[in-house]
Amino acid sequence: MSTSTAGTSATPRAETTKQSETFSSRNIFILSAIGSAVGLGNIWRFPYVTYDNGGGAFMIPYLVAILTAGIPLLFFDYALGHRYRGSTPLTFRRIAKWLEGFGWWQVAVCFVIAAYYAVIIAWAVMYMFFSFNQAWGDDAKGFLYDCFLHLQADVTTGFTFVPEVLIPQLVVWAVTIGILAFGVSKGIARANLIFMPLLVVMFVILVVQSLFLPGALDGLNSLFTPNWEALADPGVWAAAYGQIFFSLSVGFGIMVTYSSYLERKTDLTGSGFVVAFANSSFELLAGIGVFAALGFMAHASGTSVDEVATGGIGLAFVAFPTLISQAPFGPLIGVLFFGSLVFAGLTSLISLVEVVIAAVRDKMSLGRLQATFVVGIPLAALSLLLFPTTTGLYLLDVVDEFVNKFGILAGALATLIAVVLIARKLPLLARHISRVSSISVGKFWMLLAGVISPLALTYILVTEIITKVTSVYGDGDYPVEFVNIYGWGMALALIVVGALISLIPWKQGVVTDVDEDTEDEHFTNAMTGEIPVEQADDEREEVRA
Numbered sequence: 001m002s003t004s005t006a007g008t009s010a011t012p013r014a015e016t017t018k019q020s021e022t023f024s025s026r027n028i029f030i031l032s033a034i035g036s037a038v039g040l041g042n043i044w045r046f047p048y049v050t051y052d053n054g055g056g057a058f059m060i061p062y063l064v065a066i067l068t069a070g071i072p073l074l075f076f077d078y079a080l081g082h083r084y085r086g087s088t089p090l091t092f093r094r095i096a097k098w099l100e101g102f103g104w105w106q107v108a109v110c111f112v113i114a115a116y117y118a119v120i121i122a123w124a125v126m127y128m129f130f131s132f133n134q135a136w137g138d139d140a141k142g143f144l145y146d147c148f149l150h151l152q153a154d155v156t157t158g159f160t161f162v163p164e165v166l167i168p169q170l171v172v173w174a175v176t177i178g179i180l181a182f183g184v185s186k187g188i189a190r191a192n193l194i195f196m197p198l199l200v201v202m203f204v205i206l207v208v209q210s211l212f213l214p215g216a217l218d219g220l221n222s223l224f225t226p227n228w229e230a231l232a233d234p235g236v237w238a239a240a241y242g243q244i245f246f247s248l249s250v251g252f253g254i255m256v257t258y259s260s261y262l263e264r265k266t267d268l269t270g271s272g273f274v275v276a277f278a279n280s281s282f283e284l285l286a287g288i289g290v291f292a293a294l295g296f297m298a299h300a301s302g303t304s305v306d307e308v309a310t311g312g313i314g315l316a317f318v319a320f321p322t323l324i325s326q327a328p329f330g331p332l333i334g335v336l337f338f339g340s341l342v343f344a345g346l347t348s349l350i351s352l353v354e355v356v357i358a359a360v361r362d363k364m365s366l367g368r369l370q371a372t373f374v375v376g377i378p379l380a381a382l383s384l385l386l387f388p389t390t391t392g393l394y395l396l397d398v399v400d401e402f403v404n405k406f407g408i409l410a411g412a413l414a415t416l417i418a419v420v421l422i423a424r425k426l427p428l429l430a431r432h433i434s435r436v437s438s439i440s441v442g443k444f445w446m447l448l449a450g451v452i453s454p455l456a457l458t459y460i461l462v463t464e465i466i467t468k469v470t471s472v473y474g475d476g477d478y479p480v481e482f483v484n485i486y487g488w489g490m491a492l493a494l495i496v497v498g499a500l501i502s503l504i505p506w507k508q509g510v511v512t513d514v515d516e517d518t519e520d521e522h523f524t525n526a527m528t529g530e531i532p533v534e535q536a537d538d539e540r541e542e543v544r545a
Contacts, residue, residue: 021184021368022261028189029262030274035192035347036249036258037279038199040120040316043344046243047287048311051223053239054230061231061240066276069456070244072448073412074272075441077250079429080419081259082268082436084514087358088253089502091260092415093512096423102415105498106253107359109407112490114352114379116396118176119387121349122169123148123317124341131324131334140321150390155478157486158391165388173380176349180357181372184261188354192347199343203282206336207289210296213327219295222305223287238463241456246404248279249348251412253355260358269437290315293323293333300326316341353379365507398478398486405464406491413457420450 023029050058084091089103126148130136136143145151150162179187210216230236249255259268291305297319298305310319320337324330353376361371386395420426426446434440473483506512 022263023189023258024185026262026266026271028185028193029258029266030271030278031196032188032192032347032351033249033255033258033271033275034278034282035196036254036351037247037275037348038196038282039247039249039344039348040117040341041247042279042283043286043290043341044312044315046247046283047223047290048309048315049239049243050287051291051309052311053236054227054233055222056224056226057228057230058236058240061237062243062280065237065240065244065456066280068448069241069453070248070250071272071276072445073245073250073453074248074255074276075269075433075445076416076429076449077255078259078262078268078272079433081256082262082266083429083432085260087260087362088256088355089359090362090510090512091256092419093506094514095419095425097512099418099423101499101502102411102418103253103359103498104501105407105411105495106251106256106415107356107501108494108497109252109403109411110254110352110355111379112399112403112407112494114349114356115383116387116399117345117349117352118172118380118383119165119169119392119396120313121172121342121345122165122388124338124345125168125172126164127317127321128335128338128342130321131331131338134321134325134330134334136321136325138325140325141318143321144317145393149393151393152390154391155394155482156391157386157395158389159385160390162388162390162392165392166384169384169388170380172346172349173376173383176346176353177372177376177380179350180353180376181369183368188350191350195343195347199340199347200282202336202343203285203289203340206333206340207285207292209329209333209336210289210292213292213296213299215295215297215299216292217295218299219291219293219305220288222295222309223291234459235463238456238460242409242460245409245412245457245460247283248276249351251415252408253359254351257355257358258351264436266436267438268433269439269441273439293327294319296327297323362510363501363504363506365510394478394482395486398473398483399490401473402468402487402491403494405461405468406488407494409457409461409464410491411494413454413461416450416454416457420454426450 023032050062053061080091080095084094086094087103088106089100092099092103136147148162148164150160152158152160179191181187182190245251262268291309294305294308297308301308308319316337321334324334324337327333356379357368357371357375360366360375361368364371364374366374386392426449430441430446433445434442468487472478472480473487
């Protein structure tokens, strides 16, 4: 029998609060998990990554990456959250005290990504309205950088605010915090019930409309014509694994947090397959819609698709506005495209902030409303201070590049090594998954999650480090000190912050230690129906205390 490091209360306050926070059904969880996974990267990153890495041939390494890394890591995150019933830091703390810092590292990653993610959603909100009168005129690029963002020439950190960005970003934060204040069932679940169907309907209409544009077939041919020689390039395979890691929301706390809100009797593997293939289906749909539109753009301008193909901000806020100005029913395309970005962005932003809220709730033993404001207001204030400015784009670009590459990837790899190789919890997690799921997992899953996934992450991470060390990010457009502070400095700061927060004592009544044998006994009793699930949970908490 274990004891809490923070007290001996028979009914742990944080745990009692946590148990009241559950998804009302597995379907709601699946919808929310898909909402987190389907984000801006699905729409503006996947199509160009596919095009740039072998076209149709890229589907082979992409499918291999889903089956050998994406789905296994989803199962890994689900098992962690579902078994240990806590936020990411509390989950890792319950595995081993020394693991808590890894959880806070992932929380810090979510905090930083959420801070800049909100400003991109704000841009999409404004461009949705700009679509009605095509405010960008004949120069979409000049409008974005000069007229809308008022981007200053000097790369620095300034505090000259742009009202056209600041106001919608404030609205984005108000909506996000408001949703999260209502909790898991009334807030996160209901938001996804509204936003996800709207996103799918809007994007399907957009894709159908794009397919009927002149030149759409040329765009699709450019996207899907296979370059089989690309399969011999290790970089193409790395790109496939990288896309999966970034798009499925694995490895940085989101799925651990969401799965902790699941009922005890939940099919984890079935849920994982649905989420993974729904996410990939949306990415494929996005690729069709985007390249059909780019094919029209090339047709209208008398150029080839490779001259207009791009990804990221350039695709969303330069290429698509240009297309909207040329296409029939351009304003409708604009509203559908930027509306899709808004809804996809919001569901992802909600999941990012929820990771931080859940961690603070557990650590400080706070209620939902209190924790939401304790996290949401400072996070929104920092976001509003740094990004809706005339230099915000520079900061966003560098922070996004380094936090994604050396925050998400490095954090996921370190966590896998710690949990799998050092703590040796993979067999335990495999047994847990198999007991509740429609499809059991065994040694093959442990091979994928414990060997293949870490090897793939290591290759991608080492490649990125070599690239960043041997060349200056931005091809000299950014001062070295700017990249060092907000790039390398930010990536290292996430680790330091995670380690420091783990040193703060947990509030009295928060159960941070568990006895695995007793945990298994009570869980088995609940699963076999020997005693009601609620009774098993109550007995488990008494033992934990």
